[in-house]
Amino acid sequence: MKAAVYLKYGAPEVVQIKEVAKPTPKDNEVLVKVYATSVNRTDCGFRSGKPYIVRLFSGLLRPRQTILGSDFAGEVETVGKEVKTFKTGDKVFGFHPDFFGAHAQYICLPEEASFTNMPQNLSYEEAAAICEGAHYANNYLKDVDFKKQPKILINGATGAIGTAAVQLAKYYGGEVTAVGNTKNLELVKSLGADTVIDYQKEDFTKRDHKFDIVLDAVGKSTFFKCKKILNKGGIYFSTELGPFYQNIILPLVTSFIGEKKMMFPLPKHSKKEIIFFKEIIESGHYRAVIDRKYPLDEIHEAYRYVETGQKTGSVVITIEL
Secondary structure (H helix, E strand, O other), rough: OOOEEOOOOHHHHHHHEEEEEOOOOOOOEEEEEEEEEEOOOOHHHHHHHOOOHHHHHHHOOOOOOEEEOOOEEEEEEEEEEOOOOOOOOEEEEEHHHHHHOOOOOHHHHHEOOOOEEEOOOHHHHHHHHOOHHHHHHHHHOOOOOOOOOOEEEEOOOOOOEHHHHHHHHHHHEEEEEEEHHHHHHHHHHOOOOEEEEOOOOOHHHOOOOOEEEEEEEEOOOOOOHHHHEEEEEEEEEEEOOOHHHHHHHHHHHHHHHHOOEEEEOOOOOOHHHHHHHHHHHHHOOOOOEEEEEEEEHHHHHHHHHHHHOOOOOEEEEEEOO
């Protein structure tokens, strides 16, 4: 099968399209033909090996998993003899961040992995643009009590995590203020944002208005900059480690000191979560946002574009068999 393979850390050029062995499913596994996947910030970090802390998970000197890609959508080709919930021909989508492998024509997963049948109202490309952003956004928002803390500001509301966060925060009952660039303000309004701020014209951290929650979906601000716009008991979330990895340390410090908290919950994915995403898509509460599509052979260009930091929603890779 054809796959995007990288054997060392570095720039997008370290990824090469190669022929590799097609996986064979074990008794409890499902073999999926991948028709669409995505390139995201996580892929970029694991490919480059930076920040260096990612190498604790990916391999100190060279990558352990040589095919990246966590989002996928495709069709079940075959199943192991113990598999009960999937059959050949099923259209499926999901998220496989522990072992990656979706930047390839086929991926093999245990039946209990984080994937399920696709929503009926989505294309493969749309389905592949859902899970990574929605997963990370949901990781921060699912335990927020929006009845007690309804006012949320989302910085970077136009990326994959940001567009997901706007929709999920509205679904959970939040009053959403979204920060984005000029060209995408109408987009975030269409996703449900109650108020929008153009960061190209205004510094949201200098507003008098205060919030119960600040979610920095691009990691470009800090707890200390946002502290003054948090209400008493307010919480700051960030999707990045922060300067000098401070976002790992601050949750512990702020749990003992001060009335405003920094939280950095470790993401946990599950099949139940993917089923939840399917349900809110089918009920009309969530939709995919796609910026660009590239064929697998042009994955270098996809990486370069994602690394500009200017993408809107997701960047999708289409795969032909």
